[in-house]
Amino acid sequence: MIQRLAWLLMVALCAALPATAQEREGPLRIEITEGVIEPLPFAIPDFVGDDTTAADWGARISRVVASDLTGTGLFREIPASAHIGRITSFSSPVQFTDWTPINAQALIVGAVSVDDAGKLIVRFRLYDVFAGQELGQGLQLVGTTDGWRRIAHKVADQVYSRLTGEAPYFDSRVAFVSETGPKDARQKRLAIMDYDGANVSYLTDNSSIVLAPRFSPSGDRVLYTSYESGFPRIYVLDVATAGRRVLESNDGTMSFAPRFAPDGRTIVYSLTQGGNTDLYTMDIGTGQAQRLTTAPSIETAPSYSPDGSRIVFESDRSGTPQLYIMPAGGGEAQRISFGQGRYGTPVWSPRGDLIAFTKQSKGRFHIGVMRTDGSEERLLTASFLDEGPTWAPNGRVIMFTRETQGAQGRASLYSVDITGRNLKQVPTDTGASDPSWSPLQK
Amino acid sequence: MTSAAAEAGGAVNTGQIISGAGHAGLIAWAVFGGTFNADPLPFEVTEVTAISAEEYAALTAPQSRPEAVANIDTPEAPEAGDAPTLSSEADSAPAQAEPEATPQTEPDAVPEAVAPVPEPEIAETPPEPPAPQEDVAVLAPEISARPQAREAPRVAPEPMAPPEPDVRIDEVERQESAPDPQAETRQPDEEATAPEEATTEIVTEAEKAEQAAPSRSLRPRSRPAAPAPSEDAPTQTAQPEQPAAPQTDDSAVADALAEALGQAGATGTSGTPQGPPLTAGEKDGLRVAVQRCWNVGSLSSDALRTTVVVAVSLNRDGTLSGDVRQLSAQGGSGDAARQAFEAARRAILRCGAGGFDLPPEKYDHWREIEMSFNPESMRIK
């Protein structure tokens, strides 16, 4: 009762104030700060075709599009069995009321035809079902039937990009080392495949150890390390022809861990002489090399920043392997890793904001990311042996090598979203290691 | 050196031809791609050229060991004439009623709900005793044994136990509607649904490995105050329209109470002279109703740094009147703002499809709503 009186008193006071809230006009304002994080449900009815051949292509292409999207972990496909509406014609208006009840928030509608020259013509549109409107413009892609998967990846890239705001990445390839045979006599071949594991082809035979292919900025060449000459040397290989040449190096040295600079002409790599491993750059056109580090410690696994101005690398100058950044021309290096454990194989994100790395701590290996000043370190994976991260061209996904434990240990490729979600194996027929993600194909 | 190069060149001759054709195609595509942006037609046309796996295998398979010093001559791009012919003109636009063109001013633009939803649905506070699924959530042994965030495909403000296997996932938790013998009109049978399994944060593999020792416990369910359950009969809308005039007493009391309790402080700047403003609980109900449909899971990192403010107008029954409009965006690039807005719009459209549950007598207070979507706290989950 006393409380009540107190309230009334306050009420009276408030009412007496001249400018109280309730006299102001204006909309109700609310702030939403908590939401959900879950895959966005979408529907992609099989792309329609004028005839059975075209319809068959339509079905295959839509399956690849769906697989690309769901493979990101950001989307969930609503299976055709749940669809209420049917898309029978590309040109009829979409009945959104067919799609809202099944909670399809995005709808992809497409059509395929085959022209007189046998080319596939694929058209598609993307809709925001609940807003009842098309997102972006419809697109048409034309290509050979051989390249149908690329067409599908391009469709998926457009959809992904439009819905998420991320840059596309499905139409890309991965160079890697294909591995066969037992652990103590492993045979390695350089191979290349689509990002999703399709269309594998081999770039070298298995007669010598090959390591760590690295794409050029335009995706036309690959640097890698091979024991072809008996000693580790760096080779540059033309992806289209599989022709290759060894880069110059002196007898009695080993060179490895190469990576292209953004100019596509300079490379940075490790060169070992007299047991000491340092970083060098080389103009692969002229063969002109320049030494960047001179410490007696191990300096390896260098990677350029996307603007080419800096290099992140691994060094054990402090006693254990840690990550450092220095100017691209050499000079004083700043240590950026300070956590517990050993850090290696840093790779600069194509967006420039993050560095992916391998971390060894308490007997486990991790793939992690940190900001370029070393802050906000975040480990994304944990296993017996994870190493060698490579970035998707849009900087959103990381692929890496995971090796299983024991005498039967086998290497395979895994990918993970930079949020740590969606960890999954990339399908390969053989063992696989050392992935290098290409830029987006042109 | 030169002869070695020539040899190497000869060895891959057919390969070069094939690849040359491929290159020509790519170049043609690139050239064509230049028109990509300028093209005002409904379709943008691009050409995808790729050599086949067979061609690729043919030119790479029989790998003979080259001289270690063999030079690679990057094959020159052949004349554009080799390129496959392109259909350069844009595809004629299909005669399609542009969806945007249809004016959507009235509520019917908002698709009707999944099924007629008879009850108001603030899922967080079911007035009935807890649904069986709730029991599961409480009793599920994995939760009591392991208080850390679990792995689940969905990350939500509040954890949710996995639904029973045969229950359809829905945004709104429903009881299976039993036909009511008393009712004159049978309600449509409603399938029981359950909220999707959810965890409160992303659990990376690395974190799972660390979970030997409990490091954090589940956030307690924040229980929004129950919305005034009294007048849920929308037929009485006439009453609040009576301008309660500067008869300030009621509103002043409520407002002052809210103020004093510190509940409405932050957001309590709105209000019209007509009728009492929304209570903090009612606002909370609206906020919760929107946030459970606000899915930021497919947004780019950039969009997750963007706060958008949108405006909506509501009809008296709580349904949307007209479009969701973007008022401002802050933090991200233009593209990011677009995706952030679209996610906000989806949240409002989906969870508002059946109308928001707001007290009709206070319609003047919620006729216009500005919602700010700030993903800051969702970024690092």
Place this chain on the structure above:
Amino acid sequence: MTYLSKTFILVAGLTLSACSQPDRFGDGNTTDLNAAGAGGVVAGSASDPTSPLYFQQAVGDRVLFAVDQSTLSPTAMATLDGQARWLMTNVEYNGIIEGHADEQGTREYNLALGARRANAVSEYLIGKGVSPARLKVISYGKERPLEICSEESCYAKNRRAVTVISAVPTS
């Protein structure tokens, strides 16, 4: 051409599991002591103190290292003393020192670490009087483990530097 390519190919009658890597040298143009083959050379048997097999088995062709280390233990030095003596006596042979690491480390770091180990051996041998011109070093990092289990017992044997000898070109 390099001297390696003219190296006399020595065929030993024994195969030692220790060195059964099929492509130790990619070209196959250098001595592989372990290549199984016909035509055993009597003079090459392990009891012949001038034979590579004697070097491998009696002298000891390898030394082991502690985790992440490239410093030589007293045991290792003793082995290397024997290697140095053998090499000083048998000047018709040159040595290639292969450095290896266990699988616990990144590929690049292990390559560099293996090179450190091989170099430590090389420097020790040179210090004992072996001509630098007769020695080469190479690292295989973790690419060629000897033992394949994922336990310390195997790792200990994989952290090694192996001196592989080959006959000096005759001309």
